[in-house]
Amino acid sequence: MTQHMFFFLPAISGETAPTIFSGDKPMTRTLSVALSGQDLLNHPFLNKGLAFSSEERDAFELHGLLPKAVQTLDQQVEAALKFLDALPSPFARHVHLRELQDTNETLFYALLTRKIDAMLPLVYTPTVGEACQRFSEIWRRPRGLFLSYPERESMEDILDNPAYDDVRVIVVTDGERILGLGDQGAGGMGIPIGKLSLYTTCAGISPDQTLPIVLDTGTNNQDLLQNPAYIGWRHERVRGAEYDAFIERFVTAVQTRWPHVALHWEDFSGANAAPILERYRDRLCTFNDDIQGTAAVTTAAILSANAAHDGKLKDETIVMLGAGSAGVGIAKLLLQVMLDEGASEEDALARFYMLDQDGLLLDGREGLTDGQALFARKDWKDRPTDFESVMRECKASILIGVSGVKGLFTETIVREMSKTCKRPIIFPLSNPTSHSEATPEDIMAWSDERALVSTGSPFPPLDLHGRTHRVDQTNNAYIFPGLGLCLLATGATRVTDSMFMAAARGLASLSPLRSNPDGNLLPPVTQLRKVALAVAEAAARQAREDGVCPSFSDDELLERIQSLVWTPEYCAYEKI
Numbered sequence: 001m002t003q004h005m006f007f008f009l010p011a012i013s014g015e016t017a018p019t020i021f022s023g024d025k026p027m028t029r030t031l032s033v034a035l036s037g038q039d040l041l042n043h044p045f046l047n048k049g050l051a052f053s054s055e056e057r058d059a060f061e062l063h064g065l066l067p068k069a070v071q072t073l074d075q076q077v078e079a080a081l082k083f084l085d086a087l088p089s090p091f092a093r094h095v096h097l098r099e100l101q102d103t104n105e106t107l108f109y110a111l112l113t114r115k116i117d118a119m120l121p122l123v124y125t126p127t128v129g130e131a132c133q134r135f136s137e138i139w140r141r142p143r144g145l146f147l148s149y150p151e152r153e154s155m156e157d158i159l160d161n162p163a164y165d166d167v168r169v170i171v172v173t174d175g176e177r178i179l180g181l182g183d184q185g186a187g188g189m190g191i192p193i194g195k196l197s198l199y200t201t202c203a204g205i206s207p208d209q210t211l212p213i214v215l216d217t218g219t220n221n222q223d224l225l226q227n228p229a230y231i232g233w234r235h236e237r238v239r240g241a242e243y244d245a246f247i248e249r250f251v252t253a254v255q256t257r258w259p260h261v262a263l264h265w266e267d268f269s270g271a272n273a274a275p276i277l278e279r280y281r282d283r284l285c286t287f288n289d290d291i292q293g294t295a296a297v298t299t300a301a302i303l304s305a306n307a308a309h310d311g312k313l314k315d316e317t318i319v320m321l322g323a324g325s326a327g328v329g330i331a332k333l334l335l336q337v338m339l340d341e342g343a344s345e346e347d348a349l350a351r352f353y354m355l356d357q358d359g360l361l362l363d364g365r366e367g368l369t370d371g372q373a374l375f376a377r378k379d380w381k382d383r384p385t386d387f388e389s390v391m392r393e394c395k396a397s398i399l400i401g402v403s404g405v406k407g408l409f410t411e412t413i414v415r416e417m418s419k420t421c422k423r424p425i426i427f428p429l430s431n432p433t434s435h436s437e438a439t440p441e442d443i444m445a446w447s448d449e450r451a452l453v454s455t456g457s458p459f460p461p462l463d464l465h466g467r468t469h470r471v472d473q474t475n476n477a478y479i480f481p482g483l484g485l486c487l488l489a490t491g492a493t494r495v496t497d498s499m500f501m502a503a504a505r506g507l508a509s510l511s512p513l514r515s516n517p518d519g520n521l522l523p524p525v526t527q528l529r530k531v532a533l534a535v536a537e538a539a540a541r542q543a544r545e546d547g548v549c550p551s552f553s554d555d556e557l558l559e560r561i562q563s564l565v566w567t568p569e570y571c572a573y574e575k576i
């Protein structure tokens with residue numbers, strides 16, 4: 001069992017503090033705590049609100065600070081749910097949940113783990129998008145770190161604070177491409193906070209081991225620059241060599257401070273995401289969720305669809321609408337599946353049509369990245385390259401949208417595809433919901449209910465022939481929490497592409513469609529905990545295979561994964 005100590009909290013005994021980071025029922029455990037009074041109540045990880053027992057109120061000088069009632073965690077969850085229900089909007093609920101997170105993390109995570117389907121759209125996409133856009137209005141208390149360009153000389157000192165001694169996972173953004181909402185500057189902080197809350201909710205990674213970071217390198221969002229209430233650095237974005245040097249300084253500082261940390265990059269612009277990943281993926285344990293996590297979950301959903309009709313991906317024709325880092329990442333992983341199925345690279349590449357706002361990517365087009373150039377068509381000279389024409393001519397069986405643009409999957413497109421394809425696979429993956437390329441309802445109507453649809457953001461269930469059908473959410477939340485758990489459990493030094501493939505196959509193995517022809521492609525979000533464990537195990541075995549972690553036995557891997565899982569329950573406290 002992992003012995004995890006609160007070294008970062010000088011007020012809590014490191015020597016005698018028993019672990020609460022195990023699968024055991026923490027309530028049977030006692031934590032030695034030195035904080036008392038206001039300091040204890042103000043500590044989000046230790047605060048229990050009204051759940052402090054009357055003995056604890058004696059021991060920790062809490063009388064008078066708390067009203068008389070003593071409540072259980074269950075009662076607190078009930079009360080919080082009732083309060084949330086009465087709030088007028090998802091945004092108001094998001095703000096209230098964030099306040100809970102900053103005042104009582106155990107209660108916050110108890111709510112999230114028990115009501116994940118209701119809470120996910122509030123703390124994560126789509127509501128987190130609005131939270132980023134309005135972050136300057138809702139910022140209350142410090143959570144995570146804002147590392148701004150003008151203060152770059154102090155970056156190492158900021159990270160040095162003992163409060164961060166136990167950090168093992170960092171999610172970092174520079175806020176330039178927040179979901180499909182573009183540049184949100186320092187408001188992008190909502191995303192690392194939201195992603196990390198899923199690391200804890202889905203994979204059980206203890207919140208005190210997580211750190212959200214914004215690299216505030218300015219913003220080109222004119223509304224923010226002109227908003228007197230903007231909380232970030234009011235300056236246009238730093239670019240080029242200065243930006244690269246800032247990123248380099250950050251990575252070096254992180255590596256020096258936490259040599260074994262897992263560094264997760266999120267929502268960087270297309271121009272920066274892939275080059276940053278390429279620069280650092282062989283230097284530390286790091287990955288880009290938009291490129292690799294999105295690729296893995298999409299691959300899992302497509303593998304599930306193929307397995308259901310004994311098909312092979314190498315026989316499908318894929319149109320990717322959106323040629324940014326997510327599109328290229330998905331295409332690369334799907335290409336690998338075809339190669340694994342025995343296709344030649346030439347034949348496999350011929351199955352892909354990748355488009356951006358200027359139409360089909362053609363060989364020789366100026367300004368293509370290496371990833372885009374790989375998928376650029378060589379055989380399309382003098383033919384129309386617009387989306388509709390390409391769809392008409394190529395007879396796609398799989399259509400994936402990562403364009404960030406609402407409504408691009410039109411009735412004409414979907415009907416055209418459905419003419420030649422019995423079960424068209426149509427994934428409008430852009431986030432948040434308002435940017436989805438089509439609604440599942442429309443796609444089903446236009447395809448005579450034959451399409452296999454999956455979206456990036458949550459949508460309400462569909463009514464199919466009087467049967468309620470859950471809409472799959474092909475969101476990277478099915479991958480990154482489990483992958484993070486794998487990285488912490490194995491101590492992997494690198495994240496390989498084959499670990500993402502293994503994660504995708506691990507997820508696909510849980511597809512309900514395997515056992516039920518009317519089933520979904522992916523398990524419901526209520527099973528995200530089970531999913532994270534399966535993904536962690538599959539990726540961990542692959543990490544061992546790839547030699548990026550010690551050669552643990554299967555039992556050891558499982559034991560290490562399970563021993564990390566933190567459960568949101570209160571411990572009993574005793575005074576040091």
Ligand SMILES: O=C([O-])CC(=O)C(=O)O
Nearest residue numbers: 125179267290431475476
């Ligand atoms: O956060 C999400 O919902 C998925 C994602 O990474 C993105 O859209 O950038």
Ligand SMILES: [Mg+2]
Nearest residue numbers: 179266267290
């Ligand atoms: Mg993202």
